[in-house]
Amino acid sequence: MMIKRRLRRVKDVWKVRQLKSGWAHLFQHYYGKELVSLDIETTSLDVSKAQILSIGAVVIKGNRVLSSEKLSLTLSPPKDLPKDSVKIHKLRRIDLNEGLPVAEAIEQLLKFIGNRPIVGYNIAYDLAVLDRYVRPLFDFGMPNRCVDVMDLYRKKKQLSGSVDCQINLSFEAIAKGLDVPVLGRHTALGDAITTAIIFVRLKSSVGLVK
Amino acid sequence: MHSSNAFNADVLPFNLLDEDEYSLLQDSLDIAYYQASEVIISTGDVPEGLYIILKGCVSELDVKNADQRRGHTFVHYTNDDYFGAWSALRGSAIHDFIADEETICYILPTKILLDLIYRNPHFGDFFNKNLSLKNELLEQKNDSLNMTEFMLARIDSSCMRAASLLPHGSSLEDATRFMNEQQVDCALVQRGKRYGMVTGTDLLNAIVLDKLPVTTDVQAIANYRLITVESGDYLFNALILMTLHQIDRVVVMQSSELHGIIDLADTLSYFSSHSHVVGLRIERATSIDELKAAAGDMGNLIRSLYAQGVKVRFAMDLLAALNKRLMSKLFNLVVPESVLPHVCLVMMGSEGRGEQIVRIDQDNGLIMRDSLDWPECQKTMEYYTQTLVDLGYPRCPGQVMVNNPFWVQPLSEWTQRMRDWVAKADNDSLLNLSISIDAHAVAGNKALFKTSRNWLLRELQQQQRFLTSFAEVALVFETPLNFMGGIRDRAAGIDVKKGGIFPIVHGVRVLAMQYQVAETNTYKRIESLIKLGVLPPRLGSELMESFSILQWIRLAHHLQQQEQDCTPEELNNHINLESLDRLEKDLLRQSLQVVKDFKKHLSLRYRLG
Known part of the structure; x- marks a missing residue:
């Protein structure tokens, strides 16, 4: 999955340069110290069908989660809002009526993240869903490098001697394992902030992140 | 909208903010993560703002000498506590703040904190109230004592004078010469392990009135029943002792070693109030x-x-x-x-x-x-x-x-x-007993x-059954808290005496009886009970704190009633919740909660239904 993304990104870089697109800066190497923790709430767990309901993102710098520098977007509702998903994220059609059109939300998100690396939990899923929206609009996929806290956590556990099959990688289990309070589970911003804290927490464990 | 950010807004002082102010707060918070023993703010730094602990534990330390890294710990902060307000407002940190364990904090930038303090006077008051205390503690170092600081001043070398000890075998003449040389009005003599005091008046009386020869050993006229205080006690207590015993000096001891003397005149120079x-x-009144x-x-x-x-x-x-x-x-x-x-x-x-x-x-x-x-x-x-x-x-x-x-x-x-009364144990008897037990x-x-008190303490020792029915009285009045821990408001107001003060006083009284504590003051009883291991220290200190808060609310209420020209007979204890500000209401609620816990403690101890 990730390898495929890398290959596609090479292609995207080439394309963007050819087109002299205004988004070229997204593909420049990032030299700063910040990252962006990202989470999206969707209607389904199936990448090919999932529709985005809300997007949350927050900046991480050093040991800080800059929750004052955040993005919280609610999108206008998809035509069919599956009942099952309503139960999880508690976003009813009525809550989404005020939302942004998808294209506008995606544009805001890309501007917010810029070329900073992305941090997420099971981030491949979020990126795949986002790509489905980004590609038709701009003709490239999410360009950022990313870090998955799930991988970091697994590595940390392995270093301390756990066997893979014993490691519970659910979001709650990770938060609990690291003694990180879960803030507003199943809201995009809440999960993004929790993920950010998990990342900061894992980062300070030796030897995981350069 | 911002429910995602689980900042606990239910705790003081953040629940004083209105919706707009709250969302300003929410939008300005950052989150920081600290590892155990990491320094969050060090003395002299310009702090970023107010820190609110989401999870973890932080200590506030005083770092006096560079070589002695860990100084005196003032406070431990834990979940939902905030710290650094004073440092933030002052522009530089007054102490070190160090994470005791892994800690996650919210940080509210100083600028926003100031905005909120100016926008919301209640919120501002809260910081002022708490800060004024710290302010005082800080100023106390500068030797500028005002009334309140006097109350908190402790007995140390700054307020006592060295005791002049007469050489062994001094005569009255020697003593007089000694005191003149030392320019003191009193001196101590040692006899065996005991100290005695001789004052100028004693010498005068001995020579002029009793016509003792000047060669008499001064030990003969010294007063050996000295009134003493422990070094480190409140200076204020020394004053109370002097008032109580109608004396001008008390001797300061530290674990039975002579430390110095506190003179009334010295104390008065500290004490400007009336x-x-x-x-x-009162002392001088003759009619x-x-x-x-x-x-x-x-x-x-x-x-x-x-x-x-x-x-x-x-x-x-x-x-x-x-x-x-x-x-x-x-x-x-x-x-x-x-x-x-x-x-x-x-x-x-x-x-x-x-x-x-x-x-x-x-x-x-x-x-x-x-x-x-x-x-x-x-x-x-x-x-x-x-x-x-x-x-x-x-x-x-x-x-x-x-x-x-x-x-x-x-x-x-x-x-x-x-x-x-003990045998009968009906309502009247129990009431009469309660009254007489507190006699002084x-x-x-x-x-x-x-004689009567010692007899009673001994007698009650053997009366476990009586103590049980006596303890039950503490549970008679309901504490006005509802199931959810909120204050149950009544139109007539809340009776802080029945609902809060009485259960503490009585419960503590029963425990004091059972464990033969002769003190009558509730604070002193609690302190003795903690020392005896009867009350858990935490519950004990919470009880004292709550007792103070309830008494304070009651005092404020009574003073208010007096201003409305109530006669002393008309004073009541019904507090109208509307008349309290949010801070007071919160303190009242917490105090009543402690009363409730204490009642539970009593029920378990005496197996009350």
């Missing part, structure tokens, strides 16, 4: 009219103590000492000198515990020697009661006063009656009282 002036007026004038000052004193934010406990101590002096002075004026050694005036109830703030009523009784024949007793006591009423102490509605023959008894009758000797022959 509370001691009141004390002196009832003069006493009356002194008593009039006491009302003002309470008001000024309250206005200056003196801690309730200190205010109560001070007033109790003054009340006691006044009553005893009056008693000595009223009762013939020939009778005094054969009777003992006791204060009972809240007066006996030293917990009256606004003078409520007189609760007193008289214990007499068994064979005393004193026909004028009833007449004299009637006069005493009436005079106290004139001085502004209203009559006790329950007639617990010396003009009531029921409370004027010979020692044997007094003890026999308590035995009857004020004037006359205190040995009479001590």
Whole structure:
């Protein structure tokens, strides 16, 4: 999955340069110290069908989660809002009526993240869903490098001697394992902030992140 | 909208913010993660803002010497606590803040904190209230003592003078010369392990009145019954002792070693307020009219103590000492000198515990020697009661006063009656017992009282069944908290006395009885019970804190009523919740919660239904 993304990104870089697109800066190497923790709430767990309901993102710098520098977007509702998903994220059609059109939300998100690396939990899923929206609009996929806290956590556990099959990688289990309070589970911003804290927490464990 | 950010806005002072202010707060918060023993703010740094702990533990340390890294720890902060406000507002950190364990904090930038303080006066007040305390602690170092600081000042070398110890075998002449050389008015002599005190007056009396030769060993005239305080105690307590014993000096000891002497004159130079002036007026009064004038000052004193934010406990101590002096002075004026050694005036109830703030009523009784024949007793006591009423102490509605023959008894009758009450254990008996257990000797022959008290403490030891029914009384009045821990409001207001103060006082009284604690003051009883391991230290200190808060709310309420010209008889304890600000309401709620916990503790201990 990730390898495929890398290959596609090479292609995207080439394309963007050819087109002299205004988004070229997204593909420049990032030299700063910040990252962006990202989470999206969707209607389904199936990448090919999932529709985005809300997007949350927050900046991480050093040991800080800059929750004052955040993005919280609610999108206008998809035509069919599956009942099952309503139960999880508690976003009813009525809550989404005020939302942004998808294209506008995606544009805001890309501007917010810029070329900073992305941090997420099971981030491949979020990126795949986002790509489905980004590609038709701009003709490239999410360009950022990313870090998955799930991988970091697994590595940390392995270093301390756990066997893979014993490691519970659910979001709650990770938060609990690291003694990180879960803030507003199943809201995009809440999960993004929790993920950010998990990342900061894992980062300070030796030897995981350069 | 921002429910995603689980910032706990239900805790003080953040629940004082309105919706707009709250979302400004929400939008400005950052989150920081610290590893164990990481320094969050170090002294002198410019702090980023106010820190609120989401999870973890932080200590505030004083780092005095660079070599001694870990100084004195002031405070430990944990979940939902905030810290660094004072440092943020001041622009530089006053102490070190260090993470004790892995800690996640919210940070509210100083600029936003200031915005909120200016926008919302209640929120601002909260910081001011808390900060003023810190401010005082800080200023205390600068030796600029005001009244409140005096109350908090402790006995150390700055307020005492070195004790001048006379060389062994000094004669009266030597002593006089020694004291002149040292320019002191008193000196100590050592006899064996004991210290005795000799003052200029003692020397004068010995030579002029008793005509002792100047070669007499000074040991012969020294006074060995010294009144002492422990070094580190409140300076204020030394003053109370001096007022109580009518002396000018107390000796400072530290674990039975001589440390120094505190002189009344020195103390007075610290003490600019007129509370001691009141004390002196009482002291100097030679007639009832003069006493009356002194008593009039006491009302003002309470008001000024309250206005200056003196801690309730200190205010109560001070007033109790003054009340006691006044009553005893009056008693000595009223009762013939020939009778005094054969009777003992006791204060009972809240007066006996030293917990009256606004003078409520007189609760007193008289214990007499068994064979005393004193026909004028009833007449004299009637006069005493009436005079106290004139001085502004209203009559006790329950007639617990010396003009009531029921409370004027010979020692044997007094003890026999308590035995009857213990055996009977009905409502009246329990009430009478509660009143007499808190008795405290004020004037006359205190040995009479001590005999009865010691007898009672011994007697109750063997009466486990009685203690159980006695303890039950603490649960009689309901504490006005609902199931969810909120205050249950009634139209008539909340009775802080029945719902809060009484259960603490009574519960502590029962425990004190069971464990033979002779103290009568509730704070001192709690302290003794903690020392004995009867009360868990945490519950004990929470109880003292809650007791102070409840008394403070009650005092504020009474002062308010007095301003509306209520007579002392009309004062009530019904607090109207509307009249409290949010901070006070919150404190009240927490205090009542502690009362509830304490009741639970009692039910478990005495297996009450």
